[in-house]
Amino acid sequence: xxxxxxxxxxxxxxxxxxxxxxxxxxxxxxxxxxxxxxxxxxxxxxxxxxxxxxxxxxxxxxxxxxxxxxxxxxxxxxxxxxxxxxxxxxxxxxxxxxxxxxxxxxxxxxxxxxxxxxxxxxxxxxxxxxxxxxxxxxxxxxxxxxxxxxxxxxxxxxxxxxxxxxxxxxxxxxxxxxxxxxxxxxxxxxxxxxxxxxxxxxxxxxxxxxxxxxxxxxxxxxxxxxxxxxxxxxxxxxxxxxxxxxxxxxxxxxxxxxxxxxxxxxxxxxxxxxxxxxxxxxxxxxxxxxxxxxxxxxxxxxxxxxxxxxxxxxxxxxxxxxxxxxxxxxxxxxxxxxxxxxxxxxxxxxxxxxxxxxxxxxxxxxxxxxxxxxxxxxxxxxxxxxxxxxxxxxxxxxxxxxxxxxxxxxxxxxxxxxxxxxxxxxxxxxxxxxxxxxxxxxxxxxxxxxxxxxxxxxxxxxxxxxxxxxxxxxxxxxxxxx
Numbered sequence: 001x002x003x004x005x006x007x008x009x010x011x012x013x014x015x016x017x018x019x020x021x022x023x024x025x026x027x028x029x030x031x032x033x034x035x036x037x038x039x040x041x042x043x044x045x046x047x048x049x050x051x052x053x054x055x056x057x058x059x060x061x062x063x064x065x066x067x068x069x070x071x072x073x074x075x076x077x078x079x080x081x082x083x084x085x086x087x088x089x090x091x092x093x094x095x096x097x098x099x100x101x102x103x104x105x106x107x108x109x110x111x112x113x114x115x116x117x118x119x120x121x122x123x124x125x126x127x128x129x130x131x132x133x134x135x136x137x138x139x140x141x142x143x144x145x146x147x148x149x150x151x152x153x154x155x156x157x158x159x160x161x162x163x164x165x166x167x168x169x170x171x172x173x174x175x176x177x178x179x180x181x182x183x184x185x186x187x188x189x190x191x192x193x194x195x196x197x198x199x200x201x202x203x204x205x206x207x208x209x210x211x212x213x214x215x216x217x218x219x220x221x222x223x224x225x226x227x228x229x230x231x232x233x234x235x236x237x238x239x240x241x242x243x244x245x246x247x248x249x250x251x252x253x254x255x256x257x258x259x260x261x262x263x264x265x266x267x268x269x270x271x272x273x274x275x276x277x278x279x280x281x282x283x284x285x286x287x288x289x290x291x292x293x294x295x296x297x298x299x300x301x302x303x304x305x306x307x308x309x310x311x312x313x314x315x316x317x318x319x320x321x322x323x324x325x326x327x328x329x330x331x332x333x334x335x336x337x338x339x340x341x342x343x344x345x346x347x348x349x350x351x352x353x354x355x356x357x358x359x360x361x362x363x364x365x366x367x368x369x370x371x372x373x374x375x376x377x378x379x380x381x382x383x384x385x386x387x388x389x390x391x392x393x394x395x396x397x398x399x400x401x402x403x404x405x406x407x408x409x410x411x412x413x414x415x416x417x418x419x420x421x422x423x424x425x426x427x428x429x430x431x432x433x434x435x436x437x438x439x440x441x442x443x444x445x446x447x448x449x450x451x452x453x454x455x456x457x458x459x460x461x462x463x464x465x466x467x468x469x470x471x472x473x474x475x476x477x478x479x480x481x482x
Contacts, residue, residue, distance in 0.1 A: 047424050049343055050316055052323040055103050064097035065107035066304065069267040069297040072107070093409050093434055096328050100306065100432075103324060104317040108306050111299025112266030114433055116413070116441055117231070118246065120239020123261040124150065130223045130263075134161055137291045138168045139276045141220040143176035143415075144234035147184040154235050155184065159191040167291055168193040171279055173216045174200045176234070196285040198427075206284070214312050217415050217426040219261075220276050225295045228272040230429050231261030231413050232338065232402050243397040244452050245445075255397040260336075260445070262413045262431060266300045271307035275429055278309070306432040310416070310423075318416045318430050319423040323349055325406045332359040334446040335404045340364050340377040341419035341479045347380060351387030359390075363449045366393035373419065375468070376475035385458050392453035401449075402430075405442035409435060420480045 065072060101107060117123040131138055138161060145151055162168045170188065174197050177185075189195050198216040200206045221229040233239055241256035264272065273293055280288070308317045326333055326349040333353060340362065342350075354360040362384075368374035381391055402418075405411045414430025416422040433439075 047312075049319055049345065049420075049423055052103070052320055052327070052345065055099065055320075055324070064094065064101045066110050067107050067267070068109065068111040068299055096324065096410065097306075097434060099328075100321050100324055103320040104306070104308060105315070106306055106308060106317060108304050108434070109266075109268045109271060110304045111301065112264060112268045112303040112305055113301030114303045114305065114431070114438060115263040115265075116438075116445070117229075117233075117261040117263060118445065119242045119259055120150075120233060120256045121242055123229070123231070123233045123259070124239060126261075126263055127221055127229055128154075128157060130221070130227050130229070131157055131161060134166045134223045136166065136224045137222075137293070138166060138224075139220070139222040139273070139280075140169070141171040141216065141218050141276050141279060142235050143173045143215070143217050143219060144236050145170070145172045145177050145180060145184075146234075146236040147180050148237040150237045150240050151180075151184070151235050155188055158193060159188060162188075162192045167289060169196075169280065169288075170194070171196045171198055171216060171276070171283070171285075173198045174202075175212075175215055176217075194286050196280060196283045198279070198283055213425050215421075215426050216279060217422065218275070218279070218309070218429040219415050220272055220429055222269065222273050222276055225273055225293050226265070226269060226297065228264040228269040229261060230264070230272060230415065230431060232259045232400050232415055233261045238398070245448055257398045257400045258394060258449070260401040260403050260413055264305075264431065266303075267297045268305045268307055268431070270294055270297060271309075272429070272431075275307070275309035279427060302435075303438060304434045306434075307429070308414075308432065309427070309429045311427045312425055316423060318414070318428055321412070321430075321432060322346070322404070322418070325404075325410050326350060326353055329353050329358050329360075329406050331407045332361075333404070333406050334359075334361050334443065335418070336363045336399070336401045336446060336449055337404075337418045338365060338400045338402055339368075339370065339373045339417035339419050339421075340380075341373060341417075341421075342377075342380060343420065343423075346418065347383060347387075350384065350389050354388035360388065361390045361392065361446075361450070363392045363394055363399070363446070363453055365399040366395045366454065367398050369398055371471075372475045372478070374475075375471040376479040377419075378468070379472035379476040379479075381456060381461055385456070385461060391456040392450055393456060394449060394453045396452065399449075403442065403445070405439050405446060408439040408443055411439050411442045424480075 097108060117126055158168045170193060185195055199211050199214055203210040219230060219233060238257045241254050243255050243258035245258055308321060310316060310318045323345060350360055364377060365374060384391060402416055403413050411433045412430050416428035416430050422428050
């Protein structure tokens, strides 16, 4: 059994800055990394990710399955819908969608309204407004639920809604909330809220198979089965303030983490509801009372989406979707990733695409809350830079967003990082949105992140301190467990 490394929430400094630490401190840092390497090799066995290149390519202009609130669309209507949405695009998005469906087994869902939410305050305000208007039920799934000013505000509102007759259910991850007092959750339970602790760290709380390394990293909120939220934002005061995103403030400002979330309305809400209920059932949770989990959902917008919810036991759907989109890109790959520790297949896909003349840019953290992940990701910089991939590091604040936009028409927002932990060990949820309009909004957001980032050039990378080389090498050895 492998063990998860508990990622600290204390930001690391940008290691382009030369340290003034003595040789003793550097030796201690090396010893700690080497100790972690030996420990994890002793206790862990590895699971491999699928070879996506082995997937069969569908016929050109193949038609994917599209559903809406009324059922599955006919092939004729599907082709008409796709032609309308991408009439000006040079990308064969229908073929990519068909291949993606073959790889994941998940159809597209039409008729949705998708609202991009950036950083904590905008996301929190939107979720609080939806919770305040709840009439039937509230289902919340989160990795982190802190007992701080923002967490207490959420807890108080959820208790208020429970007392008003709205049934509230919460799934919280045992590792993500390891620092949150038990009394915080007990107070909500005493008010009638149903709570489930995902894969408790204490095996006595979950008799049977103990799966400490399997974590629930999803962030999902569903209100009345009609409105859903998902993305990278946890319930924590790290989101009490905005980052520099869409802000002119550059100094003397308390910054929050940079993140992205989405609000979903329309038929796709049902897919996120299923993801929540499946996790609830997997944890020996209390029986669900009669509620209208799946009300009729009519088309409320023109966005076509694919909802992917992956687990360690599933078929790596999110990973496959990423690799396919990267491999088939013809114009651009623009990725914003909080924790970037790719495997060889992903590195090769990015480099091969860049060598075809595709504009491949990645925004990564310049400041991180997880030192080993930070350095493991950096261990790939030289290879990526040599392959034509352009790398940028966000400055001033912690980057926590997990987004991508490819060819301006394939976009994804979710909880999954581009690392082995997300692809192999965690429960994750990503929403893929197809279309130029949403893609344009994602491109604008990416350009904004570039504005607040510094490019990592080959010259700058060669001049980094020796201790960074050591940290990258040792972190690379244990990347599978990070």
